[in-house]
Amino acid sequence: MQTIDSYVDKMRALPPVPRIVPQLMHLLQETDVDSSRVVKLISFDPALTAGVIRLCNTAYFAAGSPTVDLQDAVTRLGFQQVYRLVAVASGAKLFSQSQAGYGLEPGELWKHSIASAVAAQLVARKVGENENLVFTATLLHDVGKIVLASALEGIYVKLLRETEANQGSLMEAEKKLLGVQHAEVGGNLLKRWKFPPSIVSAVWFHHNPQSAIPHHRVASCIYLGNMVAHFMGHGFGHQALAQRGRTEAMTILNLPPDSLPQFMIETFEQLRLVESLISGK
C-alpha cells in the first residue's frame, strides 16, 4: 500500500498545472479588480488568450464588431465570464487523457466535471455561496482520479467486483485496494498547487461534506452538483453511481428534500447554453 504523497509524487507527468486559476481567483476577490492585471495574467497563455477572444466573438456575446484585442474582450465579457472560461480551459488540458483504470474514455471525466460544476454553481447561487469558488472546486473535484487511474488499470475488474459484492462505494473500494481514495488524493494535489484551503478541503471531503468543516457548505455544493450530474447521465465509467447518499448535504445548506429535481431542470437548461459556448457554435 502506498501513501497519498507517493501517488501524488508520481504526478510529474501531468500537463502543466492550471496555475493561473488560483492566481486569477485571488485577483478577482479583490474589491477593486484591476483589469490590466487580469489581462496580463491571461496573456501568458496563448491558448487562453485565443479562447477569451473567441468567446467574446461568439454569437451569444457579440455586440457590434468582433474584437481581436484581449483587453477589449475582457471588458466586454466581464470578469465572471472570463474567469469561468479560464477555469474550464485550464481544466480541459488536465483532464484530456483517458482514465482507463476507471473505465473512462478520453473526455468523459471532463464532461462529468463540467456538468457537475454547472449544477454546483446553481446550488451555490440558490444558497448564497461564492459561485466562482464552487464552480472551480467542482470542476476539479475528481482530479484525484487522474492520479489513481494508472494504478487502477491492472485491477479495475477487482474494483468492480469489490463494489458489487459488498454494495460498497467506489471510493471505499479504492481505499481497500489502493490504501488511498481519489478525493483525498485530489485534495492533496490541489494543496500542492496552492489552491485556497476552502477548495482543497471541499474537494478532499466531497463525498463526506460534513467532514469539511469549516468549508462544509462548499463541500455540500460539490456533493449535490456531482449527484445532479450523475442523475442526468453525465457520469461515466464502471459502477458510476456507486456512491453513498449524504442527506446532510441538504441539511447543511438548508435545502428542502425535493430540491434535487429542480436543480436538475436548471442544470439541463444551463448546460445547453454552456455546450454552445464551448463548441463556439
Added chain:
Amino acid sequence: MKPNIVPEENSFDPRPTLRPILVPMGTFAVVREENTLLYTSPLGAGIAVAIYDPVTKVAGLLHSMLPDSRINRGLAKARPGLFLETGVTGLLEEAFRLKAQKENLVIYVAGGALILDPSAYFNVGLRNYEILKSTLAERGLAIHAEDVGGQVNRSLHLNTARGEVRTQITGQPEEQLLCKR
C-alpha cells in the same frame, strides 16, 4: 459512447447499414423505417422507453429525466419528453399517428439508476420507474423487458430492422441484449 452499428469484417451479417438517430435527454423520436438505430445518450437516473410494433414497423424512443411535470408545467409544454408522464403521452400519440397498433406494441425500458442510499432521499431513479409503470398501466400497457436500477449508467439502442433492443453500460465495451423477462 456511440453504439456499434457496423457489422464485423468478414462476417456474413446480413444487417444493412443502419441510420443512427440520437435521442438526447428531454426528447423522443418515432420512425417508420426499418433501417434505423434509435439510441439514447447515457441515462443516469433518467429512463428510456422504447416501443416497437412488429407489424407496422413503427418504432419509437423516449429519453426522460424526471417523473412528472407538475414541477414545471411551462417547461413540460415546451419539452414534453423531459418528463415521463408527458413524454409517454407524446411518444404514444406520435406512434399511433404513424399507424402503430396498441395491441401490437412491445415496450422496453432502461435506466433509473440509483446511488447507495438506504434513506431513499436521493431516489429520483426509483420514482421515475414507478411513475412510468403507473402511466403505462393507466393506458393498459405493460413492460415487455427492462434493465433498470442498480448503480450503473447505461444507454439504450433500438434497432428498427430487427425490433431488437440492447443496453450498454458506460465503461463496458459490450452491449447487452435486452431479453423478455
